[in-house]
Amino acid sequence: MRRHRTDWLSLLAGLLFIGIGVRFVTAPMPDMMVMAPILIFGLGLAGFVGIITKAVRKR
Template sequence: MRHRTDWLSLLAGLLFVGVGIRFVIAPVPDVMVMAPIVIFGLGLAGFVGVLSKAFRKR
């Protein structure tokens, strides 16, 4: 049996890995820049998750 991809978890995980790599490469990035990126990224991941569920039910 195949397991379906959970796009929300995948994209959120990739976002946090990317943010973690950013902190390792250049410590202490500006919070005023990183916070909107994280919020926008999580919003985009949620949107993709909702869309994938809607198409999966069809």
């Protein structure tokens, strides 16, 4: 069996969307002025981690 490397960008983005989805389901409607920057920052962080891991793997 051949193993593949973890795709950190997809993993972190998926966890972010799951967390935001759970927040919407369990609590009253959150303020979009708070959730939008959290989403954008989280996706930016996931992209940054993905770029860094790809650069480290190429060495």
